[in-house]
Amino acid sequence: MLKKYDVLKKMNQNRLVAVVRGRDAEDACHISEACIRGGIRSIEVALTTPSGLDAIRKLAGKERDALIGAGTVLDADTARLSILAGASFIVGPSFSREISEQCNLYSVPYLPGCLTVTEMVEALKAGADVVKVFPGSTVGTGFIESIKGPLPNIQLMPTGGVNLQNVTEWLDQGSFAVGVGSVLTKGAEEGNYTRVEENAEQFAQKVSAYAR
Secondary structure, eight states, X not given: OOHHHHHHHHHHHHXXXXXXXXXXXXXXXXXXXXHHHTTXXXXXXXXXXXXXXXXXXXHHHHXXXXXXXXXXXXXXXXXXXXXXXXXXXXXXXXXXXXXXXHHHHHTOOEEEEEOSHHHHHHHHHTTOSXXXXXXXXXXXXXXXXXXXXXXXXXXEEEBSSOOTTTHHHHHHTTOSOEEEOHHHHTTGGGTOHHHHHHHHHHHHHHTTTTOO
16 A cells, blocks of 8 residues: 555544644644644644744654644645655645645645635645645534535545534544644643643544544
């Protein structure tokens, strides 16, 4: 099996992707490690984090039982640098054909952010295996089932607006996985990484029935 599909399989099995935005690389590492201890095995380090590539490099070299990806990737050059730093997957807030081509070259999954059917179709045509529904809070959980009507083959990962109250609803609608951000990492702003771990445990327990 190509590494790309092994990564996608693991993301689908765990169902949770922690979206980490740190004050710096060290903070991002602490948040990510807390999420991993709490049971989340896919970590998306947003490159709005200062020295975010350093965090990816450190985590990818240390956390062998977790997938470390790069988020908020806006161009192909940044995608390549992220992959060379050890990123197992690339996530963007929007769709870029150039990023898709770069990721396909390295056989690394690319999850572009899309909100319209037109954007999603273009992403699928360019080789995206999973499309990030962003921002999920704008469309609500029923959006997943609605999109899967005309596009039954599409795999969707809502991000933004996912919380403990609706996470299982997103999954019930047929989501490939869900991206969880600020509601998960709450506490990190005060350096309370134990709280982040506890938040991760709550999410992991909530979706345990969906994990495979």
